Amino acid sequence: xxxxxxxxxxxxxxxxxxxxxxxxxxxxxxxxxxxxxxxxxxxxxxxxxxxxxxxxxxxxxxxxxxxxxxxxxxxxxxxxxxxxxxxxxxxxxxxxxxxxxxxxxxxxxxxxxxxxxxxxxxxxxxxxxxxxxxxxxxxxxxxxxxxxxxxxxxxxxxxxxxxxxxxxxxxxxxxxxxxxxxxxxxxxxxxxxxxxxxxxxxxxxxxxxxxxxxxxxxxxxxxxxxxxxxxxxxxxxxxxxxxxxxxxxxxxxxxxxxxxxxxxxxxxxxxxxxxxxxxxxxxxxxxxxxxxxxxxxxxxxxxxxxxxxxxxxxxxxxxxxxxxxxxxxxxxxxxxxxxx
Amino acid sequence: xxxxxxxxxxxxxxxxxxxxxxxxxxxxxxxxxxxxxxxxxxxxxxxxxxxxxxxxxxxxxxxxxxxxxxxxxxxxxxxxxxxxxxxxxxxxxxxxxxxxxxxxxxxxxxxxxxxxxxxxxxxxxxxxxxxxxxxxxxxxxxxxxxxxxxxxxxxxxxxxxxxxxxxxxxxxxxxxxxxxxxxxxxxxxxxxxxxxxxxxxxxxxxxxxxxxxxxxxxxxxxxxxxxxxxxxxxxxxxxxxxxxxxxxxxxxxxxxxxxxxxxxxxxxxxxxxxxxxxxxxxxxxxxxxxxxxxxxxxxxxxxxxxxxxxxxxxxxxxxxxxxxxxxxxxxxxxxxxxxxxxxxxxxxxxxxxxxxxxxxxxxxxxxxxxxxxxxxxxxxxxxxxxxxxxxxxxxxxxxxxxxxxxxxxxxxxxxxxxxxxxxxxxxxxxxxxxxxxxxxxxxxxxxxxxxxxxxxxxxxxxxxxxxxxxxxxxxxxxxxxxxxxxxxxxxxxxxxxxxxxxxxxxxxxxxxxxxxxxxxxxxxxxxxxxxxxxxxxxxxxxxxxxxxxxxxxxxxxx
Numbered sequence: 001x002x003x004x005x006x007x008x009x010x011x012x013x014x015x016x017x018x019x020x021x022x023x024x025x026x027x028x029x030x031x032x033x034x035x036x037x038x039x040x041x042x043x044x045x046x047x048x049x050x051x052x053x054x055x056x057x058x059x060x061x062x063x064x065x066x067x068x069x070x071x072x073x074x075x076x077x078x079x080x081x082x083x084x085x086x087x088x089x090x091x092x093x094x095x096x097x098x099x100x101x102x103x104x105x106x107x108x109x110x111x112x113x114x115x116x117x118x119x120x121x122x123x124x125x126x127x128x129x130x131x132x133x134x135x136x137x138x139x140x141x142x143x144x145x146x147x148x149x150x151x152x153x154x155x156x157x158x159x160x161x162x163x164x165x166x167x168x169x170x171x172x173x174x175x176x177x178x179x180x181x182x183x184x185x186x187x188x189x190x191x192x193x194x195x196x197x198x199x200x201x202x203x204x205x206x207x208x209x210x211x212x213x214x215x216x217x218x219x220x221x222x223x224x225x226x227x228x229x230x231x232x233x234x235x236x237x238x239x240x241x242x243x244x245x246x247x248x249x250x251x252x253x254x255x256x257x258x259x260x261x262x263x264x265x266x267x268x269x270x271x272x273x274x275x276x277x278x279x280x281x282x283x284x285x286x287x288x289x290x291x292x293x294x295x296x297x298x299x300x301x302x303x304x305x306x307x308x309x310x311x312x313x314x315x316x317x318x319x320x321x322x323x324x325x326x327x328x329x330x331x332x333x334x335x336x337x338x339x340x
Numbered sequence: 341x342x343x344x345x346x347x348x349x350x351x352x353x354x355x356x357x358x359x360x361x362x363x364x365x366x367x368x369x370x371x372x373x374x375x376x377x378x379x380x381x382x383x384x385x386x387x388x389x390x391x392x393x394x395x396x397x398x399x400x401x402x403x404x405x406x407x408x409x410x411x412x413x414x415x416x417x418x419x420x421x422x423x424x425x426x427x428x429x430x431x432x433x434x435x436x437x438x439x440x441x442x443x444x445x446x447x448x449x450x451x452x453x454x455x456x457x458x459x460x461x462x463x464x465x466x467x468x469x470x471x472x473x474x475x476x477x478x479x480x481x482x483x484x485x486x487x488x489x490x491x492x493x494x495x496x497x498x499x500x501x502x503x504x505x506x507x508x509x510x511x512x513x514x515x516x517x518x519x520x521x522x523x524x525x526x527x528x529x530x531x532x533x534x535x536x537x538x539x540x541x542x543x544x545x546x547x548x549x550x551x552x553x554x555x556x557x558x559x560x561x562x563x564x565x566x567x568x569x570x571x572x573x574x575x576x577x578x579x580x581x582x583x584x585x586x587x588x589x590x591x592x593x594x595x596x597x598x599x600x601x602x603x604x605x606x607x608x609x610x611x612x613x614x615x616x617x618x619x620x621x622x623x624x625x626x627x628x629x630x631x632x633x634x635x636x637x638x639x640x641x642x643x644x645x646x647x648x649x650x651x652x653x654x655x656x657x658x659x660x661x662x663x664x665x666x667x668x669x670x671x672x673x674x675x676x677x678x679x680x681x682x683x684x685x686x687x688x689x690x691x692x693x694x695x696x697x698x699x700x701x702x703x704x705x706x707x708x709x710x711x712x713x714x715x716x717x718x719x720x721x722x723x724x725x726x727x728x729x730x731x732x733x734x735x736x737x738x739x740x741x742x743x744x745x746x747x748x749x750x751x752x753x754x755x756x757x758x759x760x761x762x763x764x765x766x767x768x769x770x771x772x773x774x775x776x777x778x779x780x781x782x783x784x785x786x787x788x789x790x791x792x793x794x795x796x797x798x799x800x801x802x803x804x805x806x807x808x809x810x811x812x813x814x815x816x817x818x819x820x821x822x823x824x825x826x827x828x829x830x831x832x833x834x835x836x837x838x839x840x841x842x843x844x845x846x847x848x849x850x851x852x853x854x855x856x857x858x859x860x861x862x863x864x865x866x867x868x869x870x871x872x873x874x875x876x877x878x879x880x881x882x883x884x885x886x887x888x889x890x891x892x893x894x895x896x897x898x
Contacts, residue, residue, distance in 0.1 A: 033779030038385045039476045045813070046496050047477050048782065051385075054475045087385050087475075089378045089576050090559030096576065155607070163611055170612040177370055177579055177601040289603045291578040299577065302744065304775045 001332065008328055012321045016314060020078065023313045024065055027306055034304035038087060055087060068310070083314075084307030088299070093311040096296065101315065102187025103174060104281045104292035110190075110209065111216035112274065118217065119224035120266075124259055126225065127232025135229070142222030154215045154287040161211060168211045171288045175204050212288045220273070227269055231262035264331075271327040275320035367896050368597045369878070372609040372621040376580040376602045380571075381558035382534045383474025393533060394600070394888040395580055399452075400536035400565025403429040403443070404527060406800075408882070414641035417882035417893065421699040421800040424527050428457060428537060428566060432527075436840060439489075439519040441526065447513055450587035451539035452570035459509040461566075464540035466507045468553045470495060475555075478534040485799075485807070486530070487523035522838045524845065525807075528799050533886060539564040568593045568892035578602055582891070594880075594895045610873070613638060619875040619896065620889075625747065626684035632873045642686065642871035643883040646695050646796045649678070649687070651756070651863035652781075656823040657788040659733050664722035666860040670708035671715035674759040679866050682752040686871065690864035693810070693856045697885075700802035700849040704857035715763045727764030734766075740780070740790040743771035753791060781821045792821075793868070800885040802849050806833050810852075810861050824861040 039051045052058050056067060063072070068084070070077025077084075083093040126135040145153075161168040174189045175181055181189065182196040190209070193201035235241060235258035244254045282294030293312065300308035377395030379386035386392035405427050409420035426432075430446045449457035466488075469479025472495050483491035489506035492499070508516045519526065529535060542564040546557035558564070562571050568590070569582035580600040584593040601618075603609045609621040610628045614635045624632070633640045653660040653669065660666065679687035689709070694701050716726070724730050730737070739757065741749040750771065757767045767789070772780070780787045797805040806829070811817030815830035829852055836848040872881055872889070880893040 030776075031779070032773060032775035033783055034775060036775070036778035036782040039388065046493050047481050050472050050477050050496060051475050054473075085556075089386065090381070090384055090475075090556060091576060099575070100577065158608070158611065163615065170615060170617050171605075171608045172372075172601055172603060172612060172618075173578060177599045178368060180573075286604050287608070289601070289605070289608065291575075291602065295604070296577060302774065 004332055005329060008325050012325055015321060016318055019317050020314055023310050024068060027309055028061060032304055083311040086308045087305045088303045093307050097311060097315055100291060100293045100296045103290055104294060106188040107212055108277050108281060111213050111220060115217045115220040115224055119221045120228055123225040123228025124232055126229040130233055138225055142226050145218050145222040150215060150219050151283040151287050153218055154284055157211050157215055169208050173289045174208050179204060212284050215284060227266055228262060231265055232258055235262045267327060267330060271323050274323050278319060279316055366596045369595050369896055370618040371598060371600045372603045372612060372618045373600050374604060374623045376600050379559040380563035381474060381555055382478050383476060384555060384559045385475045387476045387478050390887055393886050396563045397533050397888045398567055398569045398891045399563050399571060400567045402427050402536050403530040405531050412643055416641050416643045439522060441517045443515045445513040449566050449589045451566045452585050453539055453542040455539050455541040457566050458512045459515045461537040461540045462515045463507060463509050465537040467503050470503055471501050471553055473553050482529045482532055482534045486526045487519040487521045489518045489520040524837055524839060525804055528801050528804060532798060536565055593892045598891055613873055619878050622872050626686045629871050629873060630684050637876050638873055639876050640871060640873045641881055642869035644867050645697055645870045645883050646885055647868045647870050648690055648695060649793045649865045651865055652790045652792055652822050654788050654823055657736050662722050664718050667708060668715045668718035668722055670860055670863045671711050671718060672759050672763045673710055673865060674755050675710055675866060677755045678752050681755055682748045683868050686869040687866040690867045693861060693864060694802050694805055695867055698800050698802050702850050702853055704854050706858040712762055719763055736788040737767045738770040738788060739767050740770045740772050740787050742774050742777050744774050746771055749791060782819060785821055785823055798886045803836050806852055810856060822862050826855060829855055
């Protein structure tokens with residue numbers, strides 16, 4: 001097992017290194033100029049050249065790569081764990097990502113847990129009686145939820161729950177802007193407010209998380225329910241369930257056996273979904289002004305902020321790759337044949 | 341003992357009640373913006389971003405400024421750009437013979453850090469500008485526009501980066517500045533945010549050997565100025581919180597605390613303002629502003645300032661060097677439809693190359709209102725009747741615009757395409773990312789046709805705008821994206837720049853405007869209204885050439 005994990009880790013690191021190189025050259029190949037945007041359209045030629053020099057863009061590309069990787073003597077780069085400074089804000093990119101990443105992780109993790117808690121029993125129920133009332137209603141819902149883009153549901157929920165009913169707070173981020181946030185520990189507002197014993201901030205944080213999570217859960221639950229249902233149907237039609245039935249086991253016991261087997265493939269899909277949603281969180285973040293990593297990535301791309309783009313791609317890819325790694329390990333534990 | 345305890349309890353209750361009342365009375369404003377400052381260093385990378393400017397403009401204080409001159413019909417306070425008033429520089433004297441300006445600094449001005457403003461802050465700020473150590477050397481650029489001695493291109497090619505004798509501290513409250521040449525724009529430059537002094541005592545504390553001018557601190561922590569507000573909290577990409585500077589020399593601001601919150605979706609800014617949970621917002625779509633006009637408790641006000649839209653035809657790309665063709669295109673432009681489709685009629689035809697608020701503006705004689713028959717006749721005079729003969733220039737007829745502004749520039753581009761088709765010109769639309777547009781406009785200067793709405797001269801003077809947009813590089817031009825070149829314009833500009841007599845300068849300024857309009861250096865399309873939506877309890881909205889609100893002027897009724 002240790003060898004299996006070591007090999008997978010080494011593969012992950014090679015993949016990340018390859019990705020870093022691809023991103024480095026790809027953004028420089030695009031027909032755009034970050035300097036012009038930074039100094040403004042009314043800047044003089046001298047100001048432009050001065051800015052270009054201070055960003056290091058007057059140097060040959062291979063020299064820039066050396067500085068980025070940190071292999072040029074005296075430079076600090078990836079090898080030293082330095083992601084550089086943002087060209088837009090001047091702040092260290094690592095600090096900025098440490099601030100925005102937990103916002104997105106909190107949103108999608110809470111959404112995943114809730115979606116899972118709702119979808120698994122629902123999918124199981126549908127799988128137990130295919131074609132029944134619950135199955136037909138769920139089928140209609142998953143079709144309905146998946147037929148509209150996520151941001152559209154978000155805007156609709158804001159209109160209904162904030163503008164019309166007044167149940168939800170305005171879509172102004174993770175907390176009431178006029179209040180003070182709890183001290184930064186994990187970056188998860190709910191956890192940090194509990195750690196600080198600030199129940200007002202905790203309630204406010206949960207309140208502000210309500211609509212973004214509702215939107216995510218609403219859209220996410222559809223595919224999870226479908227998948228659990230399909231796997232349940234398949235598991236219930238299998239020989240071992242037939243054997244269990246023939247052995248006179250209780251229906252609840254049979255369902256539990258089927259669910260265990262139905263959930264294994266679901267694990268793979270959840271991993272894939274998690275990575276996908278992490279990369280596409282920008283829509284929900286923008287609609288609710290959350291300021292997570294998705295918005296940070298889009299801002300960086302639009303500004304051609306090379307250090308930030310390079311770092312965001314690496315961080316998102318690293319998280320996805322490590323989620324896959326964890327899944328592989330989990331699968332290997334469940335099925336030792338994979339290791340061999 | 342019991343009595344004493346009762347008194348003590350009563351006192352404690354009274355103290356708590358008084359604290360709570362004070363807190364309740366503290367006025368706060370929630371200002372929703374499309375972004376918050378990305379940096380607070382005007383020599384830094386975010387200087388060209390309006391939301392960043394709003395940050396350092398309200399934390400810093402200009403040397404001199406313009407006085408208010410009443411309000412427009414919407415109640416927006418307007419400035420008189422033909423006059424100056426003292427701010428950190430209380431008064432000044434100019435000796436044309438020696439080309440020196442003596443600046444007398446205001447006494448008793450304190451920063452948020454408790455440091456007193458002195459000549460040392462001026463010397464530090466100008467030395468920092470001349471060091472050109474920031475990523476966007478705005479301080480150097482403005483000083484060069486003001487013709488301060490030594491602020492020339494030599495600093496980039498090994499010349500001295502020391503102030504030398506060009507800026508001298510006479511005493512703690514007097515500074516003498518020497519110019520290399522006279523410049524009419526000297527005082528205008530001193531009004532600009534890019535010349536606002538830093539609190540040198542505070543900023544020097546954050547200097548490092550790698551960053552001796554504390555750019556990193558100013559970019560990421562605080563700008564350390566002498567302005568009306570102090571920075572309380574700043575989370576980039578999220579929020580920017582300021583509290584009133586109790587020591588501000590013009591008096592403590594009326595609003596104690598201002599929270600600028602990033603809300604990227606304009607629809608959400610609109611909705612939140614309508615709900616009464618925010619008091620001020622900006623950069624909505626024209627239709628959202630329209631929807632708020634009838635909302636209860638909300639006001640919308642605007643001004644025709646310096647925001648415009650024009651069609652840039654590159655003089656170096658044939659056939660756009662053909663004067664008659666340019667006139668034909670101008671006469672074909674659907675000004676009214678552009679104002680309606682792109683701006684919900686919150687725009688009007690632009691009849692000049694400058695906007696009416698600029699000092700020295702005149703309405704030029706040559707006018708090109710939409711007239712399809714005249715456009716067709718001009719096209720024939722240009723040698724391309726009904727567009728025949730232009731087939732070989734097909735690559736030039738690609739209309740570029742910023743893809744990120746597709747929501748309103750897209751329909752405008754389509755309207756222009758349709759109008760040009762009516763006179764026989766076939767145009768393709770070419771949306772481009774902002775960074776690519778910036779590269780093609782500023783660096784390569786090779787875009788044949790583009791529509792642009794980003795040119796807003798922060799110096800509210802015709803001569804300054806001329807330097808930015810129309811003067812040849814050899815004559816001191818800065819960003820001549822149209823590659824326009826006219827020896828007479830260059831000559832009049834150079835003469836107007838050094839002319840101290842207003843009566844002699846006026847015909848030069850007038851002449852420049854007449855030539856540009858008759859030659860159509862670019863095709864002016866519409867002037868657009870800069871607008872804000874705000875609670876009806878909020879007053880004091882004012883317009884400034886940088887399009888950033890001065891929060892000191894705002895008042896919020898209980």
